Amino acid sequence: MNRTMKTTKSSAAESPADKIPGSASREKPARRAPSYGTAAGALLLTLVLFLCVMLASCVPTSNGEIGTLRVPDPEGGDDYILSKVELENAYFQSGATHPSLSYWMKRGDKIAVKWDAFEFDWQREGKTCDFVDNSSGTDCQVCDYCQAHQIYGGLPCLGINSPVLGPGSLKVIANLGFRPTEITAKVFEFEQAGAYVGSCSNNTTWPVPTIEPETSGLFQISSDVGVTAKGPAEGKVKIHLLFDGFKPPVTSYQMVEHIEVVQPPRAFYKWEVTGDQFWDDNFSPTLRVTKVRVLKGKPSMDVNTGRFKLDETTVTVLRPSSIILAPAFNDTQSALSGTNTRCFADPASEDGDIDLRSCRTVFQTNCPNCSVTATPTYLPANQEQKLTWFAEFNPCQGCGLCTPGTCATGAKPFTLADGEILAIVFTVEIA
Numbered sequence: 001m002n003r004t005m006k007t008t009k010s011s012a013a014e015s016p017a018d019k020i021p022g023s024a025s026r027e028k029p030a031r032r033a034p035s036y037g038t039a040a041g042a043l044l045l046t047l048v049l050f051l052c053v054m055l056a057s058c059v060p061t062s063n064g065e066i067g068t069l070r071v072p073d074p075e076g077g078d079d080y081i082l083s084k085v086e087l088e089n090a091y092f093q094s095g096a097t098h099p100s101l102s103y104w105m106k107r108g109d110k111i112a113v114k115w116d117a118f119e120f121d122w123q124r125e126g127k128t129c130d131f132v133d134n135s136s137g138t139d140c141q142v143c144d145y146c147q148a149h150q151i152y153g154g155l156p157c158l159g160i161n162s163p164v165l166g167p168g169s170l171k172v173i174a175n176l177g178f179r180p181t182e183i184t185a186k187v188f189e190f191e192q193a194g195a196y197v198g199s200c201s202n203n204t205t206w207p208v209p210t211i212e213p214e215t216s217g218l219f220q221i222s223s224d225v226g227v228t229a230k231g232p233a234e235g236k237v238k239i240h241l242l243f244d245g246f247k248p249p250v251t252s253y254q255m256v257e258h259i260e261v262v263q264p265p266r267a268f269y270k271w272e273v274t275g276d277q278f279w280d281d282n283f284s285p286t287l288r289v290t291k292v293r294v295l296k297g298k299p300s301m302d303v304n305t306g307r308f309k310l311d312e313t314t315v316t317v318l319r320p321s322s323i324i325l326a327p328a329f330n331d332t333q334s335a336l337s338g339t340n341t342r343c344f345a346d347p348a349s350e351d352g353d354i355d356l357r358s359c360r361t362v363f364q365t366n367c368p369n370c371s372v373t374a375t376p377t378y379l380p381a382n383q384e385q386k387l388t389w390f391a392e393f394n395p396c397q398g399c400g401l402c403t404p405g406t407c408a409t410g411a412k413p414f415t416l417a418d419g420e421i422l423a424i425v426f427t428v429e430i431a
Contacts, residue, residue: 066226070125071158080122080141080158083129085165085227088117088144089201090235091278092219097383100282101275102238104251104375106430109284110210111237113172113188113221115229116201118145118163122156146200162193168224170196172211175218178238178305187211187219216241232278238305242287248429251281251376252309254299255391255422260335264401266321266394266411268335269294269422273377273386283375283428285383291427292343292354294318294391298419310423318422319352319412320345321397325372327379329388336392341372347398347409363398364409376426389424 069082093099094111103111122141123129129140136142141156145163153159172188175181188211190196198206213219221235229235242249255269274280296318297310325341326333336342343359345352346366356372373380378387396402398409405413416422 071122071160073124074154074159078125081125083121083123083131085225086117086119086121087115087221087227087229087231087235088119088134089231089233090115090221090229091231091233092237094282094284097282097285097378098279099233099277100237100279101233102240102281103284104240104242104281104287104428105213105284106242106286107214107244108212109286110212111219111239112208112210113199114201114208115199115235116146116231118196118200119143120145120157120160120163122158145196146202163196164193165190165225165227167191170221170223170227173220173222174213174215175220178216178218180218180220184222187213213239213241240305242428242430244430248290248427250425250427251307252295252423252425253376254308255294255389255424258335258390262334262336264394264396266392266396268393269391269424270335270388271424272329272388279377279386282377285375285380286431287375287428288431289356289374289376289426290429292323292356292389293351293425294320294323295423295425296414296416296420297423299421308423310421314420316414317351318391318393318414319347319350320354320391321352321394321411322392323352323354324390324392325374325379326388326390327382328385335390341374343372344397345411373431376428391422391424 066082066084070079072079091099091114092103092111093114094103094105094109097103099114105111117134119134120143121129121131122143124139127139129137131140131142134142134144136156141158143157143160145157153161167189170190171186173184174187176183188209190199190209194206195209197203198208211219216239219237219239221229240249240251253271255271258268258270260266260268295310296316297312297314300309300311301307302309322342322344324335325343326335326337327340329335329340341359342361343354343356344361344363345354346360347364356374358366358368359370359372360367361370374387376387376389378385393411393414395404395410395413396407397411399407402410404410
């Protein structure tokens, strides 16, 4: 049986920062154990709960405070007090791409708001719970609304069948820039129970809430009532938005030396996607890499975005002999494996003129129609396979075995001064 609670309005003296609108009243109604005795009753309950989620009914509508809001124990013990409300592993995800802390998208792309659990954590009055492993116990109840079996009344959800909170309780905001600021704009607000359940990562039934960013910046899940977003992403994502008709942006990544035992001897440098559960960067499939350059210089940081870049005053353009794209690469493989994609440089160009729209798969053979579609992080065939990029510096490219420095078509020789590193620089365009 669902519990009914009196509707009250918060007074002007109450602090909205600590409230959970739409929760139980702090009055103590008479305790009554729920009972669903027949199959017909269970079916009716299922239908009622479906309507609860669809219409945000069957839930309390009064205000209550985290730390003081109480509901009776359906089994007759002391009351439970709402300790906290948490979103476990809250994050954003663009389509079917791997979850990331930062996304590059085009204007019009949408990104989903997700979490693994939506928890109301209750502790019995006079007791203390740490909720370390998010499990329920004698005096501690964890109601996860992403687990459908927990909405049937009793413990651990205490008869509250839907996590509807109220205006301002849970929303997505955009910051002015890539750091948290006092200037924000609300871009989405959770108002119906279906939206809360739709954001559950195990959801296969409800529409998934999405936002359509209109500008670049830091987007985050926010609450006026103390709901916390937990997990590696902390309910945040940096969005880099591309617009039709504007100059395409470039993004840089530091390369490290990679050892390959081959003849003639040559240097390899690589960059590989970083991060596991959450990649540090990812890209919408509506984008692609065009121009690829390799530079050397001293590391720096973009003051606006906080991203890695090279200090422009120290940059030198390099000309590798080729660029290699290797999906799902591991150190037991060779960068020169025939399954990888290789684009040769033009030795007559200062930077090698490497462009994936016209990848030279054969040395010194221009191929205007040899297009390779890739983002910096994956190939379209498998968006979950991390992509590793290699810069090959073969001093004897086109000359067979040679003495380094004598082959005019070989990679441009270079040395690294103290503090200098290599970076691969991608031009990213709308596909």
